[in-house]
Amino acid sequence: MNYRPNSEDVRFVLHAVLDATPQLRALAPFAEIDADLQIQVLNEAAKFVAEVVAPVNRAGDEIGCRFVDGEVITPPGFREAYAGFQQGGWPALSAATEDGGQGLPGVLEAIVFEWLSGANHGLTMAPGLLHGAYECLKHHASGTLKQRYLSKIATGEWLTTMCLTEAHAGSDLGQVRTRAEPHVDGSYRVSGAKIFISGGEHDLTPNIVHLVLCRLPDAPAGPKGLSLVLVPKVLPDGRRNAVRCDRIEEKMGLHGSSTCSMRFDAAEGWLVGEPSRGLAAMFVMMNSARLHCAMQGIGLLDAAWQKADAYAHERRQMRAPAPASGAVPGSRGTQAADLLAEHPAMRRILDTQRAWIDGARAIAYRTAIQLDVAKHAADVKTRDRAQRWCALVTPVLKAACTQQAFSGASECLQVFGGHGYVREWGIEQVVRDARVTMIYEGTNEIQAIDLLVRKVLVDSGTGMSAVLIEMRDQLDASRETDADVQRRLAQLRYLTTTLAMAAKVDPVLPYEVADDYLRVVMIVMLAWAWARIDVAAATATDAESTRWSRPSAAFRRWVLPEFDMRLGIVKRACDAVITAQAERGNTFGT
Template sequence: MPAYQAPLRDFDFVLNELIKVQDVLPSLPGYEEASQDIFSSYLEAAAQFCQHELAPLNRQADEEGCQFDPATKSVTTPVGFKEAYKQYCELGFPALDCDPAYGGQGMPKSLAFPVMEMQCAANVAWSMYPGLSHGAYSAIHAHGTDEQKATYLPRLVDGSWTGTMCLTEPHCGTDLGLLKTRAEPQADGSYSITGTKIFISAGEHDLSDNIIHLVLARLPDAPKDVKGISLFIVPKFHQDDSRNSVYCGALEHKMGIKANATAVINLDGARGWLIGEANKGLACMFTMMNAARLGCGMQGLGIGEASYQGALAYARERLQMRALAGAKFSDKPADPIIVHPDVRRMLLTQKAYTEAGRALSALLALQLDIEDKHPDADARQDAADLVALLTPVAKAFMTDNGYTAANMGVQVFGGHGFIREWGMEQLVRDCRISQLYEGTNGIQAIDLLGRKVLLDQGAKLRKFSKLIHKFCQAHEGNAQLAEFVGPLAKLLKEVGEVTMGVGMAAMQDRDAAGAAATDYLRLVGHLTYAWLWARMAEVAYAKLEAGGDAFYQAKISTARFYYAKLLPEVEALKASIKSGAQPLMTLQDEHFAF
């Protein structure tokens, strides 16, 4: 597989020409010095690390996997992982967007997200170790006591300690109301925690001195269901370096991300400390979960980019047959397969989904910065609403599209794509989990339609729709953009009509929303990408008129491909949504038998 190359030119386009982060960040307290030059230096350093340290480890680490020693209950990560993590910490990347009060660099999310994408593209299994740690940092920073923050955050920020999130149990995943892990209060203010957690990413490893587990458990007098869940900090080692009673019981045998230690974690009277309020643990954990869902979207984006790069390089070199319109390379025995329309369809699909996903990630990162720092409360709320609405879209649409891109990468390689040595099939296996964990993509669809749209009578959706409507209004009559603005305005209107129809149907039949949810999320995803591609075309036309290079013409051509070849999926989605729940629910359970 060709070496990964960080798409620095496209990062520059998205951040500085499309989203224009430098028009916003200097006005946000704490981000005054986050200049374009600072961004460029950080991104170049991250690119060098990902290209030269992480990417070369990726395939061999997949072959080697993590090794579990039942005698010591310890895990050894693949060769090179520990050294790469040490270098990552020495470069200061764990501290990038963390609070300076705890040793962080205080950089914006607008910078942290592109760094995350590069890590995911270069070596997604490795990227999960610092990714989980950052989630633990975020939860403790948001909900911990001053003492807890002082104890744990500096070590998470400098990378000497890492973190996990321990939710899932053998009998419950999505339905955390069934959770059984229990926490008994102790005289010293701590809790004795007993239970078993499964699917714990980075649950045990040899990269750091300590692992800080954030564990959901029930107090003895807790209410039933999710109203009775509390969150606890459970360190692997105590402050006096004594071992806590939290151990790895096994490693899961997985389809992909084999170099990340997905552990069974057993707690046998482990000492833990309550974080946040009793019985309010799920709300605390969602600080981590929402970040993790965006992180999943970045995994789909990064893997899609890696697969595109591999497929493009191969398509330029692999000689097979002649172009249908006649030989393009008559000096060679056959033409490279990039001349064939179907190969170009796959490459353009990868390119279109990846570049739109990168634009969406930059948009959301900037909204997170605004939500965190903007002095105006209304601006912060608008940003928070946009992030809330689009987080399930980013998680599900970006990972579904990333998986599509990875599959197409294998297809471009043909039979060689099925062979492990080329590295393309690993991307398919690694990407598949991103559609499952942190809430399956079906759960994301229910979250979008049920909680983010119908629950507030479409208030968040209307805010988002206004952004698109203003764009369409501003370019009404623009001949250059007519091929994008017309279909975009039409789709915006149709999404409003579909939303109203689903809402009315759900009032009569609650299954209606569940039946429509997955199609609805994909419909909103296409609306979002169509808007972003129209905006990218707008920027590209302006740059070309000012003497811009072929990069901008490629943006316009890719936007046209998206509108012509990918956006028509919305017609099928609308028809499916309008068919309602009946086609799904009328078959009797016993008739599923075989």
């Protein structure tokens, strides 16, 4: 029951729903990239993922990475699979051609990494930071560093890490203690320890490029005093650098990825960007990683759904209850009525998770397209509008898609009953692997706070309102479902305004309701996505229309009601602040 990418589903969302090709061809670097080329690339990627990457997933989990005499040995088949990945040019999809890349749209890369994560999350962790590291160096590194490292990273010949976390600090980067001392030749000597470093040591590539967050002498305390230094495992003259892996973590899941404790003992490195501006350079990497983290969530949920759906259509149980009016149950006919898939409780699980996968894809693929627009559009206003969308939607996607990957995979495990709890069927691995996505690249609570406190409230909701109006204007009020989505978008705009006012009275309030607010945003975006999918499905073939109708109905019946619940939670919290303010005899907002 290995994962298999479904190119046709992705093609429908990318082209029939989002009409991606005209948007991409309006950007100068992609003017010659038509739909046929995009489909050809994705078909080849789907074949590679299914035939090379997915088959070694089980060994990655059951054997895992091994730590032997300071070296990490990856699971059987991983080296060969990564070699095929690198030699096939897959790491370089969206990198610039002058750096050894293929110059393709970022949305294609996002889709490929979604599939890779669904097929083999552990192996996919190895190249997962390549794009972010490439963009970080492209924008902030010196000419010498670019010449030495950029093409090696772009092509995946050398892999990279992002060394942020320290044992005493966790998410509080302001407490970073790793030091970097300047050397007479212009380089730096980095000393300190980092933990939870994905791919800090492995045998997949001959060199590993570490991007290390550290503090220069006399740097101010806190996050504003941090710098970014590039520290390679192997130095340009061939010497082994003074950077070592002390151990790898024994983890709940993700056994195929080495999570390392790293030690830097006056390791040689070079400054990336300006002194004490390390976070600015690093955030280029982190924002890319957060979108890819959302794609991991979608891929893992799809993997769980594929396993559960296949099992439910093979497993025979007691007869399912007959539907009203004697209609044929489900879609498989009366002879299949004792299949697990025909039981209403199981259909609800399967159709609900399918609704999340399909809807989240539409939002995530649109966001990936907007990243390209923000980077390449000729018009400044168009770039600014795209950047606003990405800034607001990326934390929503990261948090909501990873949350659903874990909870949805757990629901899919339920379809197997007791068989799901044993290793044989593979579904329990997805549950374990998915759990970490809610934690790394900024916990989901941090994503919610980032969205509400740092991005929505900073302009009293003006930017979020503009995004919601943009979504509203893409709907047709003459259609009942579209009108309902427009009403909910208006409710969210009003809630955002109310919350901005209440936050001025109670500064703690946004931190308390940030998770609920993020869920409101995600559910209304899913409603917008499904309204777009329904329009595309209405003009599709009968087979396509049938494919999309059941998850569409499941979304409105089982997912959309959460909007009202979460909206009510935030509204009641705001009302409590308003009431308390009135009881004190103060005018609200003063």
